[in-house]
Amino acid sequence: MTTPAPLHEHLCRHARERPDAAALLWYGRAITWAELDAMSDAFAARLQALGVGAGEPVVLFLNNCPQYFVAHYGIQKMGAIVCPSGPLNKAHELGYQVGDLQARVIVAASDLLPIVEQVRGQAGSTLAHVFAVHYADWLPEVPNLPLPAELQAARAAPRIRQADCEDFEAAVQSGACPAPVARGMDDVALMTYTSGTTGLPKGAMLSFANALFKTEVTAQANDFTQQSMVLSVAPLYHIAGMLMGVNVPIYAGATQVLLFRFDPQALLQAIATYRVTHWYSIAPMNVACMQLPGAEHHDLTSLQRNPVTSFGIMFTEPLARQWQDFTRGSCLSYEAAYGLSETHTMDTGMPVRAIRWGTQGKPMPGVAIRILDTATGAELPRGELGEITVRSPGNFQGYWNKPEATAATLRDGWVHTGDMGRLDAEGYLSFTGRMKEMIKVSGYSVFPEEVETLLIKHPAVAQAAVVAEPDAAKGEVVKAFIVTKPGQSLTAEALIAWSRENMATYKAPRHVRFIDALPATGAGKVLRRLLKDL
Template sequence: MKELPPRVQQPLHAYLRDHARTRGDATACLWYGQALSWAELDRASDAFAARLQALGVAKGEPVVLFLNNCPQYLVAHFGIQKIGAIVCPSGPLNKEHELAYQVNDLKARVIVAAAPLMPVVRKVQAESALAHVFVVHYADLLPAEPTLDLPAELAAERMAERSVPDGCEDFFAVMKAVATPQPVAIDMDDIALMTYTSGTTGLPKGAMLSYGNALYKTRAAADCNGVGPDDVLLSIAPLYHIAGMLMGVNVPVLSGAASVLMHRFDPRTALQAIDRYNVSWWYSIAPMNVACMQVPDIARFDLSSLKMNPVTSFGIAFTESLAAQWRSHANHCSSFEAAYGLSETHTCDTYTPHEAPRWGTQGVPVPGVTIRIIDTETQADMPVGEVGEIVLTSAGSFKGYWNKPEATAATLRNGWVHTGDMGKLDADGYLTFIGRFKEMIKVSGYSVFPEEVETILIKHPAVAQAAVVAQPDPEKGEVVKAFIVRKPGAALEADALVAWARENMASYKAPRTVSFIDALPTTGAGKVLRRLLK
């Protein structure tokens, strides 16, 4: 694709209003069998927007979202943006110190929090500027008879007594009110979203993204992957994460496609959803596909409706053989590596051309994105096929880090985002992501990229997942240490894996030591947190 199809240059919530006006009864979101129409989503987000204005929330003010996937997340997201305030997601896995850091960094006055997370909010509130808490009950919008298996925590919440803590406001009551916000003039360069980077280096930083950034990258994600109003999307990836937000919040609103929303991933429920609702498009993370294929009676589910499945290689690499294995179950499905991207660019900087996938790469730049590979010392462009730092520029580039001018200047230079990622471009423009510079391991002067070693280790028949980190060594400076999750029922000893690794990769890349663990530490989106293994 050489250029994106033209679309109206307006904030995404204006597309929501358009759908509400022209096809208001059509389904926007399905939540375990309960449908929310475009008109209902528009009215509910209007009501929340009006309530925020009544509280004095003004254009440019951060509002924190602290909850897992649910329809109320969509209502809050678009309600905040309708008045020009800033959506600030905080991962629901965050504990007290992590939430406190973000809330205090933002000086946030308002938070929308799930009822089960209120104990964390209460610990933070007294030492922060938080003055108003909206409480979300996940069970409020569940149907009387769910059509899909409920996660245990949602089933328990349905049975529990519903209460709103003292000093808090009931989000459900607010969204059910009839109210319209006062119009706010919004420019496409205004800040719409503040997504905090995962903090792989230093403290997390709030990347400021505009309405224009969001529209451009949503167009890229939808149009490069052929999403249209007749599609049915499966939304499982966390909505608070930039990729899950792009695919689960933004793409449906731009395209008008219905979205089957799940609270969290469960392999059997994912298969149920594809079967029951004729899901045609699913953005997944590679371990999700693997888990689905391990469901014993997968053959009883009709997956023939699934046509498109972009996959992100977090935890394990999504290979051609895995794609073929998945296609044996979903026989009309084209699955491929989804994209390369980062929070600072609203992700989706590349896409895989479906007619010409190049396995092991992250695809080619989406129209409007320019990618260079540079020498970090000289800043000169590297030759084709040579590894260097990935730098890029596009209409998706962020506006800077919230209140961190020095960090902004280091990352955003003359319109180019310096990613800190290592990669290479081939002669046809396909990008291969190699790893983070700061995670590179130096063994006797040799550069070892963790992702390369991990990709080889998971080829071992007994290895389910692998992560490697640097271990200090008095002779070599650093050596490779591997953390391994065995496949269920597999027998594997450390010495045997080290010997296998030496036969399958250069000796300096092979792990010196191996530790077996039950699970790798990951973000809510499935990204391995190597820093927690050191």
């Protein structure tokens, strides 16, 4: 471990030692360490000039872009708190978060300003200052990767000029430096909103020390070095994308190829063009890349590490072998981790020389995991199913202004996750599902993730998600939402019959509905609550 220092100090160090080296590559535009450091300094100074104080929340409302890094580290340099809000949020969702934080300042993409204005118009809104980010500002004249439609539109759109909305680009090009701010490693640096174990979204307060700890162990577990070429496409506002994109490459001093969003053509071209060595992906991304016509013509042999998160599609051993064959190299692909916002994620990691499929790996160094009986709270022996609890230097400081919720989740230094799982004899963790999403069928406990894992073994099923359906006789039964593979046909009756042959009868779906796509977050996590609304 290094001498404890906030991650923005690692950014400053790289700027001193290698000022002209590329920190970010944005569709062919190189942004150096010196530029990233200077612009984040200027933004920190501008926030101070506005009267933003240490410990004050500042909201980020934008997609992947270099400006995200500048804002994130500028906020932390002057001691304020980074508060990401997913750019898919609508006015009521953004308004709830802004209201909970009592936030005065927001950094928002120009195409999202109508939503920001709706929030500012709400009674009691505290938003007083808006920085508008124009995505096209840092794009090169001739991009070397395919631009998504949103960036093409941004290039054609006029710059937003409003009296009450400041141009982010002008703010970060001032060359100003912030006044020194005394902040300790245990001070809150980041607040990510999560539903936690229950209820409305809550701000999980994470400190400089929490972020540094998880960043260090993640970098070491996945062999990130200064020589790594990292591809970042997972949403930076999501805790996993933030760890693997905003934090780890900055800590390691690695060059990062940044994409606005996932596009298989741009992604494969980026790997081949920049000789990418590390890519954190979500399982459907791997599948989409392999299905792209002409994908085999891209040289992907530079890939060394590809940690994968199973959302919607399970990343199984056969799929990993298929991906390794597809890349025609020595790429190690494996289930990335188990983790949650309250622990700055990555509580487990997969030992790449001893991969155990169907698990999320072993606890990371410095992380302790216990499985507790949900009725008694007693620790259970290896192999038994119970609630996952976690203790580590990554554990959050509590929920913002929610002392009761904090007390329920954070007890004696342990985060009670509300997740169910088991540890095997060798210490590998298997995550089974969320306690609150558990389906009770005639008294039997059914975990959605387990049924979904079995359903996607059917040769015609591309994706599956299951929810509880009320039933007069059994209390609840399983209802499945199915996305079929292209060119495949399947009936509900055939899938139900197949399920009864391949899983316990009480787990088998009683109802099946076919849909074109599963509703999901920007990070790819299936939103079962929206399926229930269907």
